[in-house]
Amino acid sequence: MTKTAVHLTEVCPRDGFQSIREWIPTDVKVKIINTLIDCGYKQIEVTSFVHPKAIPQLKDADEVLAQIKRPPGVTFRALVPNVRGLERAIHAGVHKAKLMLSASDSHSISNANCTTEQALAQFEPLIERAKDSDIEIAGSISVAFGCPYEGEVPLARLVMICERYAAFGIEEVSLADTTGMANPTQIKETVRVLKARFPQLIFTLHLHNTRGMAFANAVAGYEEGIRHFDSSTGGLGGCPYAPGASGNIASEDLIHGFEAMGIPTNVSLDAVIHAGAVIQEQLPAYIDSFILKAGKSSDLSATPTAQVKVES
Amino acid sequence: MTKTAVHLTEVCPRDGFQSIREWIPTDVKVKIINTLIDCGYKQIEVTSFVHPKAIPQLKDADEVLAQIKRPPGVTFRALVPNVRGLERAIHAGVHKAKLMLSASDSHSISNANCTTEQALAQFEPLIERAKDSDIEIAGSISVAFGCPYEGEVPLARLVMICERYAAFGIEEVSLADTTGMANPTQIKETVRVLKARFPQLIFTLHLHNTRGMAFANAVAGYEEGIRHFDSSTGGLGGCPYAPGASGNIASEDLIHGFEAMGIPTNVSLDAVIHAGAVIQEQLPAYIDSFILKAGKSSDLSATPTAQVKVES
Numbered sequence: 108m109t110k111t112a113v114h115l116t117e118v119c120p121r122d123g124f125q126s127i128r129e130w131i132p133t134d135v136k137v138k139i140i141n142t143l144i145d146c147g148y149k150q151i152e153v154t155s156f157v158h159p160k161a162i163p164q165l166k167d168a169d170e171v172l173a174q175i176k177r178p179p180g181v182t183f184r185a186l187v188p189n190v191r192g193l194e195r196a197i198h199a200g201v202h203k204a205k206l207m208l209s210a211s212d213s214h215s216i217s218n219a220n221c222t223t224e225q226a227l228a229q230f231e232p233l234i235e236r237a238k239d240s241d242i243e244i245a246g247s248i249s250v251a252f253g254c255p256y257e258g259e260v261p262l263a264r265l266v267m268i269c270e271r272y273a274a275f276g277i278e279e280v281s282l283a284d285t286t287g288m289a290n291p292t293q294i295k296e297t298v299r300v301l302k303a304r305f306p307q308l309i310f311t312l313h314l315h316n317t318r319g320m321a322f323a324n325a326v327a328g329y330e331e332g333i334r335h336f337d338s339s340t341g342g343l344g345g346c347p348y349a350p351g352a353s354g355n356i357a358s359e360d361l362i363h364g365f366e367a368m369g370i371p372t373n374v375s376l377d378a379v380i381h382a383g384a385v386i387q388e389q390l391p392a393y394i395d396s397f398i399l400k401a402g403k404s405s406d407l408s409a410t411p412t413a414q415v416k417v418e419s
Numbered sequence: 420m421t422k423t424a425v426h427l428t429e430v431c432p433r434d435g436f437q438s439i440r441e442w443i444p445t446d447v448k449v450k451i452i453n454t455l456i457d458c459g460y461k462q463i464e465v466t467s468f469v470h471p472k473a474i475p476q477l478k479d480a481d482e483v484l485a486q487i488k489r490p491p492g493v494t495f496r497a498l499v500p501n502v503r504g505l506e507r508a509i510h511a512g513v514h515k516a517k518l519m520l521s522a523s524d525s526h527s528i529s530n531a532n533c534t535t536e537q538a539l540a541q542f543e544p545l546i547e548r549a550k551d552s553d554i555e556i557a558g559s560i561s562v563a564f565g566c567p568y569e570g571e572v573p574l575a576r577l578v579m580i581c582e583r584y585a586a587f588g589i590e591e592v593s594l595a596d597t598t599g600m601a602n603p604t605q606i607k608e609t610v611r612v613l614k615a616r617f618p619q620l621i622f623t624l625h626l627h628n629t630r631g632m633a634f635a636n637a638v639a640g641y642e643e644g645i646r647h648f649d650s651s652t653g654g655l656g657g658c659p660y661a662p663g664a665s666g667n668i669a670s671e672d673l674i675h676g677f678e679a680m681g682i683p684t685n686v687s688l689d690a691v692i693h694a695g696a697v698i699q700e701q702l703p704a705y706i707d708s709f710i711l712k713a714g715k716s717s718d719l720s721a722t723p724t725a726q727v728k729v730e731s
Contacts, residue, residue, distance in 0.1 A: 213723070216723070217722075256719060256722045287713065287716075288716040290716075292679075292681060316631070317709065318675060318676070319668075320634050323634045323637075349714065352709070353709065353713070356631075357631075364631065367604075367632075369604060397630045397664070398631075400663055401629045401630055401661040401664035402661065403630075404602075407568060407569070407570055410525045410569075411529040411568070
């Protein structure tokens with residue numbers, strides 16, 4: 108039986124790079140992004156137009172956009188927090204601006220110094236400004252499946268935020284398991300409710316592997332009809348709350364798993380593994396990928412010769 | 420809705436220890452096993468009665484069995500390769516002997532210097548000998564979901580082996596994804612066929628996380644009615660084909676995931692995390708566990724104070 112394909116967005120250049128403190132030179136960023144473009148991704152989250160003081164690593168967002176190649180059919184997405192960021196993104200030729208807010212007030216205050224409600228209110232002028240341009244707007248919800256400060260996030264919070272996004276005319280919402288607190292049962296229940304309530308919205312799952320459940324969560328989402336996933340080549344994008352813990356699900360792990368299940372990704376696994384090796388060469392300390400370590404299931408070993416037989 | 424519980428067998432003392440070259444003193448093994456017993460496991464795979472030259476690390480199998488505590492209700496399982504191993508296991512007071520063979524001839528020759536058919540033939544005198552004792556016999560199939568030398572393992576091979584095990588009067592068969600080649604679709608299809616064909620057999624899944632799919636595979640198995648799983652505290656038990664790659668699914672990761680999904684394990688997660696810390700203290704280089712690194716989803720952080728606001 109042919110399974111329907113998934114659409115993957117590569118987020119290493121944003122979520123991955125922003126988690127790294129040591130400065131990554133602009134030309135290295137450009138080289139990595141160009142290598143990722145060659146993998147066949149139709150959408151790449153290339154950077155974030157936040158204030159340079161907030162995330163110094165991404166202060167070169169404009170230069171990065173100016174220097175990467177621009178093949179037709181590839182959408183460049185970037186995070187924008189406000190009108191000023193949107194202006195920069197439009198000027199840099201970004202195709203899609205992703206809004207970011209947190210499902211819980213505690214995480215929102217920690218991350219953006221405002222409540223979820225205040226964040227939504229701040230999006231209004233941004234939405235207005237976007238109407239005068241060609242830029243698309245997508246929404247996202249951080250800590251959608253659990254907050255590291257508050258714990259469980261009521262589903263009603265996600266419904267409320269999606270209602271507001273829908274009222275803005277937004278058609279895509281990314282649900283982020285920012286600190287890897289989701290489990291497959293919860294993913295299924297949440298997706299089922301949101302898809303029934305908002306049939307007009309396209310939901311993306313942005314999964315972190317902090318507790319080893321990211322691929323199981325992706326499968327659960329797929330089984331509930333999710334066809335859009337974010338992932339990060341090399342698994343770049345650590346967990347800010349637990350040093351050394353896993354972050355974003357690695358693109359090569361997600362692609363390898365989906366393809367093994369017969370789910371087309373339309374991204375070249377071998378090209379992504381090559382891109383992972385390029386990233387590993389530049390940023391060896393940050394790689395976190397099963398496939399880069401173990402190889403593909405189809406990479407067979409030479410048949411061994413018989414060993415000396417030992418009796419018990 | 421209440422979900423049915425799973426039965427976990429802790430295999431760190433066998434699969435974990437045997438993967439470690441440096442000698443683990445007998446008293447350290449005993450200390451770790453006693454700590455694992457305190458977690459609430461009803462079954463522990465404590466060692467292997469193979470020839471000391473085959474696996475020097477487990478040459479103290481008899482002493483380990485003599486020194487560990489023996490609370491009522493806990494089944495001690497051990498691997499036995501032949502009649503001589505079985506005699507030792509019976510003498511040591513093992514409750515259940517697990518037979519091991521490989522689904523593919525290449526892996527069988529590499530591991531046991533005989534074909535799968537030859538391995539089955541060698542089990543016959545062992546089964547006869549067991550009939551004169553109280554020891555239970557369980558079967559297992561290594562590389563059941565893929566062989567690192569041959570690739571795909573035809574389902575017909577698993578059916579053939581299960582038929583032979585069933586003819587021996589064996590009631591339990593462990594299906595091992597020895598090098599982490601399984602995917603959830605394959606797990607479901609395989610389990611569905613085997614359970615329909617052998618309704619009298621209890622199947623266990625023994626999963627390795629080599630390619631990041633172990634938990635997804637466990638969930639897929641559960642959804643097809645599997646209720647028995649092996650796991651290894653601390654994730655001990657590396658992949659012999661890829662140094663540094665992940666091995667056995669960590670018990671704490673499996674328990675954390677199942678419990679989050681509302682699936683009772685009847686093992687104390689906190690006690691397993693404690694046992695993982697004890698193992699980490701003794702064998703720090705071999706730990707591979709998400710939960711030991713990231714903590715439980717329910718371990719909340721202190722709510723942060725607001726940061727200085729930055730504008731883009």
